[in-house]
Amino acid sequence: MKALFIAAALAGIGAGVARADPPAPPPDHHPVCLWTYMIDHTHTVDPKTVLFTMKNGDVWKNTLPQACNGLTFNGFEYVTRDGSICDNMQSIMVLRTHEVCMLGAFTREIPAQPKPKGQ
Numbered sequence: 001m002k003a004l005f006i007a008a009a010l011a012g013i014g015a016g017v018a019r020a021d022p023p024a025p026p027p028d029h030h031p032v033c034l035w036t037y038m039i040d041h042t043h044t045v046d047p048k049t050v051l052f053t054m055k056n057g058d059v060w061k062n063t064l065p066q067a068c069n070g071l072t073f074n075g076f077e078y079v080t081r082d083g084s085i086c087d088n089m090q091s092i093m094v095l096r097t098h099e100v101c102m103l104g105a106f107t108r109e110i111p112a113q114p115k116p117k118g119q
Contacts (some may be wrong), residue, residue: 032106033086034060044072050092051109059109062087068101070094076101 034052043051047067052060068076074096078085087106093099 031086031089032060033084034106035084036080037083042076044075047071048104050076050103052106057111059111060106061109062106063104064101065104066101068092068094068099070097070099071101 034054038054038056040053040055043053045051047069048064050062050064050071052062054060071092071094074094076092076094078090078092080090085103087103090103091100092103094101
């Protein structure tokens with residue numbers, strides 16, 4: 001009877017693992033964090049893409065894992081504890097609808113090179 005209970009308990013643990021969060025990022029992935037005091041402005045491109053323009057001109061694109069409806073038209077806010085927002089760890093809230101969405105990965109955008117004059 002004791003062996004049956006242990007087997008059932010282990011089966012329950014295995015079932016819990018099957019429903020766990022998705023796998024963690026690869027071990028060589030280091031979160032990208034932006035200091036909020038360095039953010040000059042943001043621009044919502046579409047329901048899954050937000051651009052963060054820094055005071056030094058750098059632009060960071062955040063690709064949300066799921067579409068955040070209403071984001072394009074209503075804007076968003078976020079709350080931090082340490083003054084930084086990190087990819088895959090920060091939630092944002094749509095202002096008018098109060099929908100809560102998770103930020104995804106940050107990638108640095110390379111600015112487009114200006115065309116030479118006369119072309």
